[in-house]
Amino acid sequence: MTTWLIRRLIQALFVVLAMSVIVFIGVHVIGNPVDILISPEADQAERARIIASLGLDQPLWKQYVLFVDDALRGDLGRSFVFNEPALRLIAQRMPATLELAVTAVLMSMLFGIPLGLYAGLYPDGVVARTIMAGSILGFSLPTFWVGLMLIMVFAVQLGWLPSTGRGATAELFGIQWSFLTLDGLRHLLLPALNLSLFNISLVLRLVRAGVRETLPMDFVKFARAKGLAPARVIFVHVLKNIMIPVVTVVGLELGSTIAFAVVTESVFAWPGMGKLIIDSINVLDRPVIVAYLMMIVLLFVTINLVVDLLYTLLDPRVRLEAKG
């Protein structure tokens, strides 16, 4: 287990390093670093000063070492627009994104598991067929368009829910959260639903497939033969065996949910880091772009690592494989 963990950590480190090279090459070789890292409004003297201070007159490998050195000290440049360290800017927006993504993932379990159970237990009914047809839509509709339609129906036509923004927030652990106030919850509902539609479809299909695979198995027959209550057979014996792939997939999806929050945040003007990056790209606020890319790589490598770890804890077969 320890050797496996160490090997996995080294791999993760390697991925971060590789991605930093790619981002570095993207910014410093494909684009012109002078254009990318220095505000277009800077005058000649300031330009020369920044070129020297950024070490852009140095050879390429030395520049990369400098870039990594700065990054390790948490310095990824200052935003042109906000005139703040890029990293702090992103850190400020992160809670909003995490709040949205976690709510969406919870919603996907909340809706996906019961719907999938039902569709798996009664696969030939009209309701189950409707659920499955709906899940195809959930997979194939582009998130941004569904978001627009949600705004059109619930905010513009019906006027039930607010269309944009985060609403009132309350403080917890020194961070502002929307889910602690009623107004914030009202603002959270539509974006979270929008973001969770794909995951709801995914979870319900997984659960349905799992139920249909598990029901004919011997241990289920045995549990029934023992005279256990049908509810206990389904919710304990069947569901427990389905949960491993569901937890894994949902865990893995937390990452892509954070990624797709970029789209939802732009549609609903949710002030998270996804909206920040889109705004930054549109005004060419490049230090923020670079900082965001590095942060997201780090985030994803961490998520993948944690999911792998969880998987080994949940499924003994993987653990044995890693040992052997």
Added chain:
Amino acid sequence: MSSADTAPKLPLPLREGVGGRGPVREETPFRRFVSEFAASHIAVAGLIIFVLIGVAAIFASLIAPQNPYDLAQLDIMDGRLPPGSASSTGYTYLLGTDDQGRDMLSGILYGLRISLGVGVGSALIACVVGTSLGLFAAYIGGRTDAAIMRLVDLQLSFPSILVALMILAVLGKGVMNVVLALVIVEWAYYTRTVRASALVERRREYIEAAECLALPRRRIIFRHLLPNCLPPLIVIATQQVARAIALEATLSFLGLGVPITEPSLGLLIANGYQYMLSGKYWISFYPGIALLVTIVSINLVGDQLRDVLNPRLKR
């Protein structure tokens, strides 16, 4: 399909000799495939709709009532008219107009052309690149295989939208940049799929036989291995076309995709976004419907293809 389809293809005369049937309605794998595909009416409807959309996109300049990018044909006074309004010249805007006074129907037809072009084009390039890498990985094995698959794992551990976002953030917007981003996002799916089936196929006797004949490696890979790995590849390719179209629309909606001079459906939707809050829904709504119908029709075809071509689901 029975095992006959996945097994090495016997020369046709041999098969006839065994079956003793006449050559007229003899069942070839292709005919069986067509009849199994046609068993689902929804899938056939999806295919027909997709073909119609494709034809409409290709002949957009002939079908569209207006060339939406010819400024001489636009009248700014006709801006943001609801569907069914008459223009100042007496022509009826069936789907309304956008803020520039463009006919939405024409805009959608021209937009479809860009959306489909980018989606299908990038899926094809990714298919060629990904399939070649997958075949090489499976056939050569060893270090080459490990290196390619490591790259695939790395690629697939990042969500597609983020990879595309990274690439476009560095390269800037533009049709070719979007295609490049989509290819980079998609190739790994083809590689993984093709490698999996090629690994099974390469242990079969017909590959061994080809090797005994000392055929060049390239010939074995592309003439013997590739045709037998096609079924899952076709399924993945269909799904990836739909994904590429959706992703392109998303990127363009975010303002990172195609430039304003070549508006795809996603960009049309983005243009209407600001007017939606004031109730002028049609500028975003109809391009969205066009996008939706395109994606759903491709997915319907893809779903049925998967059921027909998946050997595990054989009845």
